[in-house]
Amino acid sequence: MSGGTFVGMPSFPKAAHEAVHNQTLRGNLRHATHTIRAKRANAVAEVSDWAELREAGKQIKDHTLRHLDRYLVQLEESVTAAGGTVHWAADADEANRIVTYLVKATGESEVVKVKSMATQEIGLNEALEAEGINAYETDLAELIVQLGKDRPSHILVPAIHRNRGEIRDIFAREMSEWGRPAPEGLTDTPAELAEAARLHLREKFLRAKVGVSGANFMVAETGTLVVVESEGNGRMCLTLPETLISVVGIEKIVPTWQDLEVFLQTLPRSSTAERMNPYTSTWTGTTDEDGPQTFHLVLIDNGRTDTLADEVGRQALRCIRCSACLNVCPVYERAGGHAYGSVYPGPIGAILSPQLRGTQSEIDASLPYASSLCGACYDVCPVAIDIPEVLVHLRERVVEGGVVTRDGAKVVLKPAKGHAAERAAMRAARWAFGRPGALRTGQRFASRTRRFHPRTLPGPGKAWSETRALPTVPAEPFRDWWQRTHGGKDASK
């Protein structure tokens, strides 16, 4: 029972080309991204200090990354003091080996999982399956993806590409394979589908002995892990089993308990557009008589330290996986998450995947081009990751090659093959790249001014705009900027 893998994915342009001709996909995506986008704008407008929260989030994460060695050691000490065991995994294989070993040590052959991008990144389910261990995804959307032998396509709503009819068919066909079958005569109403999932999974929760999770945050000072969710499947996985194994990227640290006050305000509003998500769980090691009595934390590197070594690209590690950048991205809206060929789709995927995995493969080399550089992703990002800046930086790397860190060692990259067209484009753009300051100013100009566009209309338009999000003013496209600055020299239009 494995989700498909991303191995052998075609490059972004090819995958995107196919995706834009899929009517269902485009319809679903458009509806979804526009709905979330509008709701998010309202949720953000509710807090008057959004800009300050965003700045604090950025600075806390930057500070943490700049002292990551110290905070990792502190985290290890506090988790251990609270009764947990910390393991370190340099890459995906090692992480999978550790988790497989830990599960086998319990004598169990199945685990329940709460949605975790880190475990998707390392292909944990497939690795466990190869060792005869069934890993059940318990988030409703992940269940849909898993039963459909499919891949997730959105960070927050992984089955966004499926409509209710397809979900009904998947449940009716597949549930009996893995446990309690779907009820007779299942219809495609969301309530009935959710009920079918509840019954199917409850049986697994109640007998599960091992739970596997990721974490949204880890607090170095206290050793506390935080999981943010809606359905309660997280709470099930975190509290019913006897053993809990959390697999978390080393960048997910915040220094202190107090720092959570920033992210617990910005994450829900940015992701589900809620004041607060229905459930947040925090745990610190183990607690006598409440929840798992054995707790393992597996800290994974898997390309993160290489990303950290890049002074421009480093900021991608601030990401709190809210998915706001996906929902505003005009490219994502049309291409869908699968086209990115990685568990991290959308704008963040376009900068994170090529850094975690390197730009050698065709898909990774094409990802920095999966953007119009409109800057909308930077505007919504609650930790102010300058995605366009990193995209441009990575394009330069793909085209020009240069010194990068891979597996902890400095290597010199040759220019990527098969990018003749892009190389030509880059030559044309050499003026801009020769003047990174000018380029940045161009992008900044667009996003800076957009911040001053009103969220509501004044005067008689106020009532109207109170219940509607104003159409977002598009950021200045790269081409317009080109016209305005350089091209403007000789072009009259």
Added chain:
Amino acid sequence: MSSRDLILARVRRALADVPRDDTPYDQAFERGYLREHGDRSVEQTVELLAENLADYRAQVHRSDADGLAATIAGLLAERGSTSVVVPTGLDPEWLAATAVTRVPDRLAGTPDELDRVDSVVTACAVAIAETGTIVLDGGPDQGRRRITLVPDHHICVVRVPAQVVSSVPQGLERLDPARPLTWISGPSATSDIELDRVEGVHGPRTLEVVLVSGE
């Protein structure tokens, strides 16, 4: 070299550009954001809590200390509950007016047993008005985390105004990170199917919050 040392060495090498005397944590940034949003009286804060709880589809009830037992009994009866899980430290007075079967929260109890219980009644540690959130910290009047998870109906009693704070920052200040915490904002919900919100997937489908004054 162990992977631990390997990763730490890679981190240090990656951060070669960071000056050794880089600004320490407490001077690294300003917390320029607000401790709470808006200027409200105590009553208004409680009112906001009630509004935001209801907005997230929790059912909100009000009571005073004297009426609490009757309120809880009424809610259990309305629901048709025949059994209720009770944390060990719950004030026995709260259930004095109902005759439904009490199931104690005990370590030996299995998840299957919990699955057969209709309702659970707990207190809380703190409630956050701006977000409509109640937080449980596993205290004796709240019980183990699983008892508020498996039964389909949760009645949570919030003492107002004593347990109510305005904001997330104020909430965190009151909480002890060493305890396992569960933050609850409305009942369990999913929007995974075409973004239609459906209440109740795995957690309780019904959350009733009783705001009790004069405790």
